[in-house]
Amino acid sequence: VRLLETADLNKKPQLDHVRNVWLFSFYLAGMRISDVLRLQWKDFADNRLTYKMGKNQKVVSLKLPDKVVAILSLYREANEPDGFVFPEMKKAKLEDAQNMYRNITRVTGKFDRLLKELATELKIAKPLTNHIARHTFGHITGDKISPQMLQKLYRHSHISTTMGYQANFIHKDVDDAL
Numbered sequence: 320v321r322l323l324e325t326a327d328l329n330k331k332p333q334l335d336h337v338r339n340v341w342l343f344s345f346y347l348a349g350m351r352i353s354d355v356l357r358l359q360w361k362d363f364a365d366n367r368l369t370y371k372m373g374k375n376q377k378v379v380s381l382k383l384p385d386k387v388v389a390i391l392s393l394y395r396e397a398n399e400p401d402g403f404v405f406p407e408m409k410k411a412k413l414e415d416a417q418n419m420y421r422n423i424t425r426v427t428g429k430f431d432r433l434l435k436e437l438a439t440e441l442k443i444a445k446p447l448t449n450h451i452a453r454h455t456f457g458h459i460t461g462d463k464i465s466p467q468m469l470q471k472l473y474r475h476s477h478i479s480t481t482m483g484y485q486a487n488f489i490h491k492d493v494d495d496a497l
Contacts, residue, residue, distance in 0.1 A: 320345065320455060322441055334440060337433040339390050340405060341452050346387045349453025352430070353423050357413075358404045363391070375476065 323342060328335035344350045353373045362370045366388070369380040383391075394404055403409060407429070411422040431448045438447040445451075467478065 320459070322443065323437075326441055331440070333433055334437045337430050338437060339393060340430060341434060341447070341449065343387060343390050344449065344452040345456055346384050346390075347381060349456035351453070352427050352449035356403070356405060356408050356423050356426055357419070359401060359413075360395070360404060361401050362404075377476075 320342075323338055326338065328338060340352075340355060344352060344355050347355075347368070351372070351374065354370060357373060358368070358370060362368055363383070366383050367380055368383055368387075369378065371378050391404070394406070403411065407426040408422060412418040427449055434447040434449065434451075437443075438445070
């Protein structure tokens with residue numbers, strides 16, 4: 320994550336952009352890429368993000384971390400007040416579910432290809448995809464944040480989902496026991 324945050328990608332605008340989107344997702348507890356791509360400027364007010372999750376239609380409200388605000392500032396002037404935050408979705412039709420699905424699938428594939436290129440460029444040995452932002456957040460926070468708070472951050476309906484997800488990342492208890 321630190322390598323992604325500090326890499327100088329000024330001469331590679333596509334990689335810079337895909338890095339920004341990945342970090343945006345990561346900073347918001349691994350927000351799903353489909354939800355990131357659906358975001359519109361009207362979803363932001365009073366330093367909060369309020370949006371409806373695509374997976375389960377739950378409404379979520381999150382305080383914006385400073386690092387997210389910094390990323391948003393890079394995109395604000397290029398978009399219409401009610402438009403999508405990220406430019407790839409500019410021509411998508413929000414009211415047309417099939418159109419949104421096709422656009423999100425296309426953009427996600429494009430981003431995953433660019434993230435693979437970014438990983439190679441930065442000599443990151445681990446796989447780098449949109450969904451890995453979610454896993455990376457889980458791995459880094461697994462031993463530091465209570466399962467109940469992680470459940471809220473992940474926006475899981477059931478704690479059992481969170482525990483199953485975190486089981487892959489929580490090693491401290493086992494390590495300490497050994």
